[in-house]
Amino acid sequence: MRIAGIDVSEVVEEFGTPTYLLDMDRVRENFLRLDKALNCPHTIAYAYKANHEPELVRMLSSLGSGATVPSGYGVMLARWAGVPPEKVVLVGPSPSRGDLAEAADYGVTVSLESESEARALRDVGGTSVMVRVNPGLGAGAHPSLVTAGPGTKFGLPPERALSLLRSLKGEMNTRGFHTHVGSQIMSVEPFISALEVLRSLVEQFGGVEVLDLGGGLGIPYGGSGEFPLGEYAEIVCGASKELGVHIFVESGRYIVGDAGYLIARVNYVKEVGGRKWILLDAGMNDLLRPALYGAKHRILVDSEGPEEKVLIAGPVCESADFFGEYDLPRVREGDLVVIADVGAYGFSMASRYNLRPLPAVVALEGGGYRLLRERENFGRAIFG
Ligand SMILES: Cc1ncc(COP(=O)(O)O)c(C=O)c1O
Structure with missing residues (x-):
């Protein structure tokens, strides 16, 4: 999958998941559109x-x-x-x-x-x-x-x-x-x-x-x-x-909202009571809006084919750690899932709840990418 001309799997290979991407060119465009208007x-x-x-x-x-x-x-x-x-x-x-x-x-x-x-x-x-x-x-x-x-x-x-x-x-x-x-x-x-x-x-x-x-x-x-x-x-x-x-x-939101993406990996897929759960390695600590406001974000996946109903959730021990119900082509364990439009009130609301480190943030700009914020080293954060 490509975002702003960048192969997402390449970024993930280097920085892991969950990782926020921030499309700086898009931010600039949004700001200038508002400024000009x-x-x-x-x-x-x-x-x-x-x-x-x-x-x-x-x-x-x-x-x-x-x-x-x-x-x-x-x-x-x-x-x-x-x-x-x-x-x-x-x-x-x-x-x-x-x-x-x-x-x-x-x-x-x-x-x-x-x-x-x-x-x-x-x-x-x-x-x-x-x-x-x-x-x-x-x-x-x-x-x-x-x-x-x-x-x-x-x-x-x-x-x-x-x-x-x-x-x-x-x-x-x-x-x-x-x-x-x-x-x-x-x-x-x-x-x-x-x-x-x-x-x-x-x-x-x-x-x-x-x-x-x-x-x-x-x-x-x-x-x-x-x-x-x-x-x-x-x-x-x-x-x-x-x-x-x-x-x-x-x-705030108008300028950065659609410039942000949260890249997560599917840890597990399980069927319970006839419903299929896609369990990600990103949760409400990384992106709080769905739990806080019932917000529903666009989900992008690489797979193709007929769609099925799935429930997408994270690793946090709270029922509210739930991103929503979606119709998606078959998603498998290990696949990447992209949660879109998370540039506003995404990373800025992230927490360490459930002993989870703050995610990495990578900038996309001019067809290239660079690390803006390392994934938190939680061992260092706890033990010094
Ligand atoms: C005082 C104030 N100004 C501006 C904003 C930004 O709002 P928005 O991101 O919806 O543009 C907020 C958001 O809560 C706010 O409280």
Whole structure:
């Protein structure tokens, strides 16, 4: 099987399985497509939580990307990658003093989610802020991907967000308002609704420099239909023009999602109760999305012939360690199985659960490949 012109079995021979592949050319293409579509003053502040591979974020920085980071380590990584501080946003519902101090030290903008956080930021000398608005409407492909509904922990209701930003005016650089309504959104409606709330806040505040619309732009995951990028850009840039604001877009998944592949090997095939299980050497510790969100990824195999129903699962001792039911041509023990569209929230959510080492990561670029991250040496991790 070939991915981005590379023979996958060659990569596996060298680095083993499970291994993540990251198609850097595809990432570049995705970033530039989004950048070109946004025909107004904007910053794409790539969401590091989607995939924080250092070479990846440095490449994006070289293309002009900013950074949305969830922690002080994220600030350090953006700084290392050469992202200018005015293009970095630290945002999260509960940043530590250490996180805020790191943001203050590099002079990045913090999107405040509470009045107490504003006091904590003042204590560590931070001066550049937005306020995260929870517009009371949520969107996303799964309840856990909704980050702005009435019952969520994120941000502040519009009126409180307005008073907080007003209270900081004169003391800090009050750059503007921020929202992130959810993830894996495939239509423009949630963005239109969020913009309506933000527009009113900007007018009441008397104008701002920045409107940060968060991320959330979805990818097809093998289903039909692309994210309506043209329509999105028109709406966003319409607001930019009308309100005279610089737009921040914190896209993660749209930029890296379809550039990632997880290569696994079939350890065992067994039939139980008339159902066929394909048991891989990659599990929920390597790729959590199916267990966490019920996400279903495209599966690619080399075999050909008539399809049969199979259940695909991993080696972890949890029933949730299950990738789903698929129709596939006959797969045999020892075959390679590729789980596609795992560039976002794949490796970045990987863990060592069940005493399993973190997988290797290999970059594909310009028809060649190179190791970005060695498979973890678990003996060394445990015994030193
Ligand atoms: C504040 C914030 N911005 C941006 C993102 C990136 O979202 P996506 O990968 O859906 O674009 C997230 C993801 O959870 C987020 O919490």
